[in-house]
Amino acid sequence: MKFIHLVWGNLKRRKLRTSLTLLSILVAFVLFGFLCAIKQALVGGVALAGADRLIVRHKVSIIQLLPETYQARMERIPGVAAVAHQTWFGGIYQDPKNFFMQCPVVPEQFMAIFPEFILPPDQMKAWLATRTGAIVGRKTAERFHWKVGDKVPILSPIWLRQTWEFDIVGIFDGAKKGTDTTSMFFRYDYFDEARKAQNWGTGQVGWYTIKVKDPAQAADVARRIDEEFANSPAETKTEPEGAFAQGFANQIGNIALIVAGILGAVFFTILLVTGSTMSQAVRERIGELGVLKAIGFTNGQVLGLVLTESCLLTMLGGGLGLGCAWVLTAQGDPTGGMLPMFFFPVRDLLLGLGLSLLLGIVTGILPAQQAMRLRVSDALRRM
């Protein structure tokens, strides 16, 4: 710490160059933060998926419906603890860009399987008592300024192609930071009865979520379910909830690889920029480094001073960039609903700090070694 004013003074020596280098590091780390948040939004569901939950969908495609009668047969399969179904509603509130998910569900079954949705007991009671009742996640409620007691019109382009009216009876929160609270759930009995009018889809549901008794037996249970419905008109494909979420994300591409590719290019550029800054900084003050050695600084101390300077530079830029990214991503999903789990995870923030330190070491090590190897008498001649 007692050398810090020397290190800090050297950083301030060329203010413009240091500022521009800091700015480029800052921008790189803001980008890092944003890409991490996007990756989290796209693949975060995989990590948050329950280890004890399976998703059962039509073997052909998720958009093919499954009979509601499958539920009773699934409940009889050994290893199945509970079953709940959901169906894609695809409704539009006021404007198509106001995207959020809505699904009809059977309230008690649904809430038993998804304990990460926290709904106050009185609101649960109200939901059970109100046929047109719907519960909505906190984010969406805040986004549209909805409150309990509001009537919400939602146009469904799939079901009846008309506007459905729902009574908001509850607002749920997430048990974890990444829990998606952008969705709306309403009662299946209201939905199924109403769609009889279109004479299509009645008694059919989108997919099932199964809770297994023992996560270690999940693969066996999945196999048994698919065997149960083999050779039927609606064969099933059962997979862990995490794999289901991963498959969804993979429709876009290998997110992790894309993010790693972009960040790799950015950090390589920053490596060159910062490395060049540090090399110039050392070349400019070879004489001064000679003076330090003359008055008793060891080679190791000189190496440490240069490395500290490069690490301070990258950690300052990195820290500021990560801070900016944290503040910007805290504003929430920039797409207006397409990325409900958009946030900058703490583990990625810590990874970013580690990366900034690593960047400092990598960019500083060669100039630091150059400074360390200087012969004092040669260096003093270049003062």
Add this chain to the structure above:
Amino acid sequence: MSSSPSPGEPLVHVDNVDKVFHRGSEEIHILSNLNLRVPAGEFLALMGPSGSGKSTLLNLIGGLDRPTRGTVTVAGDRLDQLSDRQLAAWRARHIGFVFQLYNLMPVLTAEHNVELPLLLTPLTKAERRRHVATALAMVGLSHRATHYPRTLSGGEQQRVGIARGIVTDPTLLLCDEPTGDLDRKAGDEILNLLQALNREHGKTIVMVTHDPHASARAARTVHLDKGQLSNGEVH
């Protein structure tokens, strides 16, 4: 290890020293079979034409370079037997340097420049501050402590350089052309200061100079020519 000799006893022993530099395949003999004694408490001037080896000899005495042959012993320590790391620690403990071009850190204030050698000691911040204040007071620059080198005159910068050289109370003060970049008035002030350090504080000083006016302030002047001492003179 080291022991500080009493006044009058040799502090610096340079014995049979050769220094050879290589430029490609060519060998350049800077110092040849050189012998020198500097008693403790002496103010010695090293004079000689450019290329005579004055600064090289100063570097050898200060442990900045190693002789090709022969030995240099300062304050009881054989410098050729010390590792680079030990030599750095030895310099920090025993040697104060004053350079022709002051060689101050432009990014540090006068007091932080003076404090630099103390950062290598176990002194506390408060103790370091006290030492810095004393050194700056000795060179008459207490009022310029928070000024950066660019705001100081050449003479003032050199006085800061001297304060940095003496702040650790080194055994030996080595000055390489300390007045070489100053006008006569500022140069005289620096020479007065060095004389006072020698006479009033008993500091042993070896000063390289071109200037007979400067060497006249030393107690003894030795001349170097073509890598050898040509004579010794006591004032």
